[in-house]
């Protein structure tokens with residue numbers, strides 16, 4: 001086993017925190033069976049203690065260790081999408097610590113699709129509770145450097161698995177209340193899930209969803225410190241023009257540069273949703289670090305494959321500038 005992996009297992013068994021790569025975003029991991037270790041996650045993130053954490057496991061054979069009354073839909077989705085960017089909310093086994101579930105009767109489970117973290121999970125032999133490795137309310141990290149910059153001494157070790165492939169957090173599906181409900185959109189879409197289950201799923205914002213405690217569902221989330229506006233193409237062009245016309249700098253993330261100016265820090269947005277998602281959080285971090293004073297982001301197309309991105313952009317714009 002490589003030396004970092006060995007050290008990670010030792011630290012986790014000793015109740016310490018380790019930054020882990022996944023295909024979505026980097027996680028801040030602790031031994032899910034150790035409440036004192038899990039408490040350190042909340043302290044490091046500055047996250048409210050009643051927000052539940054996802055338990056990362058090595059394979060679908062671990063479902064029964066953490067969950068009970070598992071419906072056939074859970075096995076079908078696990079077979080279709082694990083390892084991968086899908087979290088299943090299921091009724092929990094009685095032994096799952098309250099520190100992990102926020103005291104709820106459910107637990108979130110996921111098998112991440114990253115070779116290093118799968119090796120770690122196998123070597124560790126248990127479940128790893130891991131939220132995204134950012135400070136509460138801020139942008140999720142998609143490189144090991146992001147994690148170190150954001151959490152510094154708060155994390156004992158960060159395993160470097162390179163940049164995250166997907167770039168935005170997993171799709172969360174609640175299977176604990178009979179009918180499947182998507183609590184957080186992600187790279188795996190409602191259509192993908194419906195195709196496997198041969199039944200409809202409810203989506204966020206549906207009237208039937210009665211507001212479970214999902215911190216990613218807070219309106220202000222995934223936010224840069226710099227004020228950020230989400231605008232359609234023409235409004236963005238006008239806003240950038242007004243800003244630059246006033247002699248002020250401005251960051252723009254759009255498919256085309258709205259104008260030519262030394263005051264403009266322009267980052268080209270991909271027209272492909274998978275590439276856009278892969279780039280998104282790194283771009284927001286870079287524009288934040290560029291100290292441009294205002295970030296303008298072009299709204300994305302209104303189609304299902306852009307839904308998860310539009311969700312994150314909306315929350316980023318809502319929470320931006322509040323630090």
Ligand code: TXA
Nearest residue numbers: 024027052053106107108131132169170213214215216
């Ligand atoms: O892609 C991901 O899911 C990443 C990587 C690290 O796996 N993790 C992640 O964790 O995004 P976090 O904690 O930042 O977001 C997980 C969301 C939270 O909003 C939490 O409230 C929700 O999942 N969650 C976890 N357990 C839950 C449960 N039992 N019921 C409802 N929501 C739950």
Ligand code: MG
Nearest residue numbers: 131132140216
């Ligand atoms: Mg998060």
